[in-house]
Amino acid sequence: MKRRIIIDCDPGQDDAVALLLAFASPDELDLLGITTVGGNVPLALTHRNARIMCDLAGRQDTAVYAGCAEPMIRPLVTAEAIHGETGINGIDVFEPETPLQKIHAVDYLIETLLAADDASITLVPTGPLTNIGTAIEREPAILPKVEQIVLMGGAMREGGNRTPSAEFNILVDPHAADIVLRCGRPITQMGLDVTHQVLSTVERVERIKALGNSVARATAGMLSFFDRFDTKKYQSKGAPLHDPCTVAWLLKPGLFEGKECNVAVETESELTMGHTAVDFWHVSDRPVNVNWIYGVDADGFYDLLLERLARFGD
Ligand code: RIB
Ligand code: CA
Numbered sequence: 001m002k003r004r005i006i007i008d009c010d011p012g013q014d015d016a017v018a019l020l021l022a023f024a025s026p027d028e029l030d031l032l033g034i035t036t037v038g039g040n041v042p043l044a045l046t047h048r049n050a051r052i053m054c055d056l057a058g059r060q061d062t063a064v065y066a067g068c069a070e071p072m073i074r075p076l077v078t079a080e081a082i083h084g085e086t087g088i089n090g091i092d093v094f095e096p097e098t099p100l101q102k103i104h105a106v107d108y109l110i111e112t113l114l115a116a117d118d119a120s121i122t123l124v125p126t127g128p129l130t131n132i133g134t135a136i137e138r139e140p141a142i143l144p145k146v147e148q149i150v151l152m153g154g155a156m157r158e159g160g161n162r163t164p165s166a167e168f169n170i171l172v173d174p175h176a177a178d179i180v181l182r183c184g185r186p187i188t189q190m191g192l193d194v195t196h197q198v199l200s201t202v203e204r205v206e207r208i209k210a211l212g213n214s215v216a217r218a219t220a221g222m223l224s225f226f227d228r229f230d231t232k233k234y235q236s237k238g239a240p241l242h243d244p245c246t247v248a249w250l251l252k253p254g255l256f257e258g259k260e261c262n263v264a265v266e267t268e269s270e271l272t273m274g275h276t277a278v279d280f281w282h283v284s285d286r287p288v289n290v291n292w293i294y295g296v297d298a299d300g301f302y303d304l305l306l307e308r309l310a311r312f313g314d
Contacts, residue, residue, distance in 0.1 A: 010039025067105030133176025
Protein backbone atom coordinates (compact mmCIF):
# COMPACT_ATOMS: atom_id res chain seq x y z
CA MET A 1 0.00 0.00 0.00
CA LYS A 2 1.52 3.32 -1.06
CA ARG A 3 1.97 5.90 1.67
CA ARG A 4 0.23 9.20 0.85
CA ILE A 5 2.52 12.06 1.79
CA ILE A 6 2.76 15.86 1.72
CA ILE A 7 6.30 17.29 1.90
CA ASP A 8 6.52 20.72 3.56
CA CYS A 9 9.90 22.25 2.79
CA ASP A 10 12.24 25.23 2.42
CA PRO A 11 14.61 24.22 -0.42
CA GLY A 12 17.63 24.37 0.38
CA GLN A 13 19.83 21.81 -1.29
CA ASP A 14 19.01 19.08 1.22
CA ASP A 15 15.25 19.66 0.92
CA ALA A 16 15.76 19.44 -2.84
CA VAL A 17 17.41 16.03 -2.56
CA ALA A 18 14.57 14.87 -0.30
CA LEU A 19 12.09 15.86 -3.04
CA LEU A 20 14.12 14.02 -5.70
CA LEU A 21 14.30 10.91 -3.50
CA ALA A 22 10.52 11.00 -3.09
CA PHE A 23 9.97 11.45 -6.85
CA ALA A 24 12.22 8.43 -7.47
CA SER A 25 10.11 6.23 -5.18
CA PRO A 26 6.63 6.08 -6.76
CA ASP A 27 6.07 2.46 -5.73
CA GLU A 28 6.20 3.36 -2.06
CA LEU A 29 5.19 7.04 -1.95
CA ASP A 30 2.23 8.93 -3.38
CA LEU A 31 3.37 12.56 -3.19
CA LEU A 32 0.02 14.39 -2.99
CA GLY A 33 1.57 17.84 -2.96
CA ILE A 34 4.48 20.00 -1.90
CA THR A 35 3.99 22.93 0.46
CA THR A 36 6.70 25.53 0.91
CA VAL A 37 7.65 27.86 3.72
CA GLY A 38 10.08 30.69 4.40
CA GLY A 39 13.25 29.27 5.91
CA ASN A 40 16.65 28.69 4.32
CA VAL A 41 15.75 31.48 1.92
CA PRO A 42 12.60 33.61 1.61
CA LEU A 43 9.34 31.99 0.47
CA ALA A 44 9.51 33.37 -3.09
CA LEU A 45 12.71 31.35 -3.55
CA THR A 46 11.68 28.22 -1.65
CA HIS A 47 8.57 27.72 -3.77
CA ARG A 48 10.52 28.45 -6.96
CA ASN A 49 13.22 25.98 -5.92
CA ALA A 50 10.66 23.29 -5.14
CA ARG A 51 9.16 23.80 -8.60
CA ILE A 52 12.62 23.61 -10.18
CA MET A 53 13.02 20.17 -8.59
CA CYS A 54 9.67 19.14 -10.07
CA ASP A 55 10.93 20.21 -13.51
CA LEU A 56 14.26 18.39 -13.06
CA ALA A 57 12.37 15.24 -12.07
CA GLY A 58 10.05 15.57 -15.07
CA ARG A 59 7.11 15.99 -12.69
CA GLN A 60 5.68 19.29 -13.82
CA ASP A 61 2.27 17.84 -12.85
CA THR A 62 3.10 18.17 -9.15
CA ALA A 63 0.96 20.53 -7.07
CA VAL A 64 3.24 23.04 -5.32
CA TYR A 65 1.85 25.57 -2.85
CA ALA A 66 3.35 28.66 -1.23
CA GLY A 67 2.70 28.92 2.50
CA CYS A 68 3.81 31.17 5.32
CA ALA A 69 6.53 33.68 4.51
CA GLU A 70 7.18 34.45 8.17
CA PRO A 71 7.13 32.37 11.40
CA MET A 72 4.02 32.45 13.59
CA ILE A 73 5.44 34.98 16.07
CA ARG A 74 9.16 35.57 15.54
CA PRO A 75 10.79 37.33 12.58
CA LEU A 76 12.17 35.12 9.80
CA VAL A 77 15.79 34.00 10.04
CA THR A 78 17.31 32.71 6.80
CA ALA A 79 20.48 30.77 5.91
CA GLU A 80 21.95 32.12 2.67
CA ALA A 81 25.44 31.73 4.17
CA ILE A 82 24.94 27.97 4.02
CA HIS A 83 22.68 27.51 1.00
CA GLY A 84 23.77 30.44 -1.18
CA GLU A 85 21.71 33.37 -2.39
CA THR A 86 19.42 31.20 -4.55
CA GLY A 87 18.93 28.60 -1.83
CA ILE A 88 20.09 25.85 -4.19
CA ASN A 89 23.52 27.15 -5.22
CA GLY A 90 25.45 24.48 -7.07
CA ILE A 91 23.01 24.42 -9.99
CA ASP A 92 21.81 27.14 -12.33
CA VAL A 93 18.35 28.31 -11.35
CA PHE A 94 15.64 29.00 -13.92
CA GLU A 95 11.95 29.93 -14.03
CA PRO A 96 10.29 26.50 -13.78
CA GLU A 97 7.42 25.18 -15.90
CA THR A 98 5.79 23.61 -12.85
CA PRO A 99 3.11 26.12 -11.86
CA LEU A 100 2.54 27.55 -8.42
CA GLN A 101 -0.93 26.67 -7.16
CA LYS A 102 -3.22 29.56 -6.38
CA ILE A 103 -4.36 28.66 -2.85
CA HIS A 104 -2.23 29.16 0.25
CA ALA A 105 -0.40 26.07 1.52
CA VAL A 106 -2.17 26.22 4.88
CA ASP A 107 -5.57 26.24 3.15
CA TYR A 108 -4.42 23.30 1.00
CA LEU A 109 -3.29 21.36 4.08
CA ILE A 110 -6.59 21.99 5.88
CA GLU A 111 -8.83 21.25 2.89
CA THR A 112 -6.91 18.12 1.89
CA LEU A 113 -6.76 16.69 5.41
CA LEU A 114 -10.41 17.45 6.25
CA ALA A 115 -11.45 15.61 3.08
CA ALA A 116 -9.20 12.61 3.84
CA ASP A 117 -9.90 9.40 5.77
CA ASP A 118 -8.61 9.10 9.32
CA ALA A 119 -4.87 8.44 9.66
CA SER A 120 -4.43 8.48 5.88
CA ILE A 121 -1.84 11.19 5.14
CA THR A 122 1.77 11.45 6.38
CA LEU A 123 3.20 14.94 6.75
CA VAL A 124 6.93 15.28 6.00
CA PRO A 125 8.15 18.70 7.16
CA THR A 126 11.80 19.50 6.39
CA GLY A 127 11.86 23.20 7.18
CA PRO A 128 10.47 25.51 9.88
CA LEU A 129 7.11 24.13 11.03
CA THR A 130 5.12 27.31 10.42
CA ASN A 131 2.69 25.89 7.85
CA ILE A 132 1.96 22.78 9.90
CA GLY A 133 1.64 24.65 13.20
CA THR A 134 -0.63 27.26 11.63
CA ALA A 135 -2.87 24.60 10.06
CA ILE A 136 -3.23 22.73 13.38
CA GLU A 137 -3.94 25.92 15.32
CA ARG A 138 -6.51 27.11 12.74
CA GLU A 139 -8.27 23.75 12.31
CA PRO A 140 -7.48 21.08 14.96
CA ALA A 141 -10.01 18.79 13.24
CA ILE A 142 -7.29 17.92 10.72
CA LEU A 143 -5.31 16.00 13.34
CA PRO A 144 -7.16 12.64 13.21
CA LYS A 145 -6.49 12.61 9.45
CA VAL A 146 -2.72 12.74 9.96
CA GLU A 147 -1.25 9.24 9.92
CA GLN A 148 2.04 10.54 11.28
CA ILE A 149 4.53 13.38 11.05
CA VAL A 150 8.11 12.58 9.97
CA LEU A 151 10.12 15.74 10.49
CA MET A 152 13.68 16.98 10.33
CA GLY A 153 14.52 19.27 13.22
CA GLY A 154 15.99 19.58 16.68
CA ALA A 155 19.11 18.23 18.33
CA MET A 156 20.20 16.51 21.53
CA ARG A 157 23.87 15.55 21.92
CA GLU A 158 24.91 17.48 18.79
CA GLY A 159 23.91 20.87 20.23
CA GLY A 160 22.63 23.62 17.99
CA ASN A 161 23.75 24.52 14.47
CA ARG A 162 22.33 28.06 14.36
CA THR A 163 22.74 28.93 18.06
CA PRO A 164 24.59 26.94 20.72
CA SER A 165 21.23 25.53 21.79
CA ALA A 166 19.02 25.28 18.73
CA GLU A 167 18.83 23.58 15.34
CA PHE A 168 17.75 25.90 12.51
CA ASN A 169 14.26 24.56 11.66
CA ILE A 170 13.11 24.63 15.27
CA LEU A 171 14.83 27.94 16.04
CA VAL A 172 13.13 29.73 13.14
CA ASP A 173 9.66 28.89 14.44
CA PRO A 174 9.75 27.44 17.96
CA HIS A 175 6.07 28.28 18.55
CA ALA A 176 5.01 26.23 15.53
CA ALA A 177 7.31 23.42 16.67
CA ASP A 178 5.67 23.54 20.12
CA ILE A 179 2.21 23.12 18.54
CA VAL A 180 3.41 20.20 16.43
CA LEU A 181 5.21 18.43 19.29
CA ARG A 182 2.08 18.72 21.46
CA CYS A 183 -0.38 17.70 18.72
CA GLY A 184 -0.80 14.11 19.88
CA ARG A 185 -0.20 12.44 16.52
CA PRO A 186 2.69 9.97 16.02
CA ILE A 187 5.90 11.87 15.31
CA THR A 188 9.23 10.54 14.04
CA GLN A 189 11.87 13.23 14.53
CA MET A 190 15.24 13.35 12.76
CA GLY A 191 17.52 15.75 14.61
CA LEU A 192 21.15 16.66 14.05
CA ASP A 193 22.19 13.65 16.14
CA VAL A 194 21.26 11.42 13.22
CA THR A 195 21.64 13.78 10.26
CA HIS A 196 25.24 14.58 11.20
CA GLN A 197 26.00 10.90 10.58
CA VAL A 198 25.04 11.05 6.89
CA LEU A 199 27.86 13.09 5.41
CA SER A 200 28.15 13.80 1.69
CA THR A 201 31.83 12.97 1.41
CA VAL A 202 33.76 13.63 -1.79
CA GLU A 203 33.66 9.89 -2.55
CA ARG A 204 29.90 9.73 -2.15
CA VAL A 205 29.34 12.86 -4.26
CA GLU A 206 31.60 11.39 -6.96
CA ARG A 207 29.51 8.19 -6.93
CA ILE A 208 26.38 10.30 -7.40
CA LYS A 209 27.96 12.26 -10.26
CA ALA A 210 29.06 9.01 -11.94
CA LEU A 211 25.41 7.93 -12.25
CA GLY A 212 25.49 10.19 -15.28
CA ASN A 213 21.85 11.34 -15.52
CA SER A 214 20.84 14.99 -15.30
CA VAL A 215 19.20 14.64 -11.87
CA ALA A 216 22.29 12.95 -10.44
CA ARG A 217 24.52 15.64 -11.91
CA ALA A 218 22.32 18.35 -10.39
CA THR A 219 22.38 16.56 -7.03
CA ALA A 220 26.18 16.32 -7.11
CA GLY A 221 26.41 20.00 -8.02
CA MET A 222 24.17 21.05 -5.13
CA LEU A 223 26.00 18.84 -2.63
CA SER A 224 29.39 20.09 -3.78
CA PHE A 225 28.31 23.63 -2.94
CA PHE A 226 26.38 22.72 0.21
CA ASP A 227 29.29 20.99 1.93
CA ARG A 228 31.74 23.90 1.99
CA PHE A 229 30.20 25.51 5.11
CA ASP A 230 29.78 22.47 7.33
CA THR A 231 33.12 20.89 6.48
CA LYS A 232 34.86 24.11 7.61
CA LYS A 233 32.72 24.53 10.70
CA TYR A 234 32.74 20.91 11.90
CA GLN A 235 36.00 19.84 10.23
CA SER A 236 33.81 17.07 8.87
CA LYS A 237 34.29 15.05 5.69
CA GLY A 238 31.14 16.38 4.03
CA ALA A 239 27.89 18.21 4.62
CA PRO A 240 25.13 16.38 6.51
CA LEU A 241 22.24 15.38 4.25
CA HIS A 242 19.61 16.41 6.77
CA ASP A 243 16.24 16.39 5.03
CA PRO A 244 16.48 13.23 2.88
CA CYS A 245 16.68 11.27 6.17
CA THR A 246 12.91 11.76 6.49
CA VAL A 247 12.08 10.23 3.10
CA ALA A 248 14.73 7.52 3.55
CA TRP A 249 13.07 6.54 6.84
CA LEU A 250 9.74 6.18 5.06
CA LEU A 251 11.40 3.96 2.45
CA LYS A 252 13.70 1.91 4.69
CA PRO A 253 13.07 2.48 8.41
CA GLY A 254 15.41 -0.41 9.20
CA LEU A 255 18.35 1.84 8.30
CA PHE A 256 17.62 3.93 11.39
CA GLU A 257 17.55 3.54 15.17
CA GLY A 258 15.09 5.43 17.34
CA LYS A 259 13.74 5.60 20.86
CA GLU A 260 10.35 6.74 22.15
CA CYS A 261 10.98 9.91 24.18
CA ASN A 262 9.46 13.16 25.24
CA VAL A 263 10.71 16.10 23.20
CA ALA A 264 9.78 19.63 24.29
CA VAL A 265 10.88 22.97 22.85
CA GLU A 266 11.99 26.22 24.49
CA THR A 267 9.77 29.14 23.51
CA GLU A 268 10.57 31.66 26.29
CA SER A 269 14.32 32.08 26.91
CA GLU A 270 16.18 34.11 24.25
CA LEU A 271 19.38 32.34 25.29
CA THR A 272 18.00 28.85 24.53
CA MET A 273 15.13 29.71 22.18
CA GLY A 274 14.25 26.74 19.97
CA HIS A 275 16.21 24.24 22.08
CA THR A 276 14.72 20.73 21.92
CA ALA A 277 14.83 19.07 25.33
CA VAL A 278 14.99 15.36 24.47
CA ASP A 279 14.15 13.23 27.52
CA PHE A 280 16.17 10.28 26.20
CA TRP A 281 16.56 8.66 29.66
CA HIS A 282 12.93 9.32 30.71
CA VAL A 283 14.00 11.35 33.75
CA SER A 284 10.97 13.65 33.59
CA ASP A 285 7.29 12.84 33.89
CA ARG A 286 6.61 14.39 30.50
CA PRO A 287 4.73 11.94 28.24
CA VAL A 288 6.37 10.21 25.28
CA ASN A 289 5.44 12.13 22.11
CA VAL A 290 8.23 11.34 19.64
CA ASN A 291 10.17 8.49 18.08
CA TRP A 292 13.55 10.21 18.41
CA ILE A 293 15.92 8.94 15.71
CA TYR A 294 19.56 8.82 16.85
CA GLY A 295 21.29 6.23 14.67
CA VAL A 296 21.63 5.38 10.99
CA ASP A 297 23.47 3.01 8.65
CA ALA A 298 25.03 5.83 6.62
CA ASP A 299 26.41 3.55 3.92
CA GLY A 300 23.00 1.95 3.57
CA PHE A 301 21.43 5.42 3.33
CA TYR A 302 23.72 6.42 0.45
CA ASP A 303 23.22 3.06 -1.28
CA LEU A 304 19.47 3.75 -1.18
CA LEU A 305 19.93 7.33 -2.41
CA LEU A 306 22.14 6.24 -5.32
CA GLU A 307 19.86 3.36 -6.27
CA ARG A 308 16.94 5.78 -6.47
CA LEU A 309 18.81 8.60 -8.23
CA ALA A 310 19.95 6.06 -10.83
CA ARG A 311 16.31 5.58 -11.79
CA PHE A 312 16.08 9.00 -13.42
CA GLY A 313 16.52 9.04 -17.19
CA ASP A 314 18.62 11.63 -18.93
O1 RIB B 1 19.30 22.40 10.45
C1 RIB B 1 19.15 21.78 9.20
C2 RIB B 1 17.81 22.10 8.61
O2 RIB B 1 17.72 23.51 8.39
C3 RIB B 1 17.61 21.47 7.21
O3 RIB B 1 16.24 21.22 7.02
C4 RIB B 1 18.07 22.54 6.29
O4 RIB B 1 17.45 22.47 5.00
C5 RIB B 1 17.58 23.77 7.01
O5 RIB B 1 16.20 23.94 6.68
CA1 CA C 1 15.11 22.23 5.11
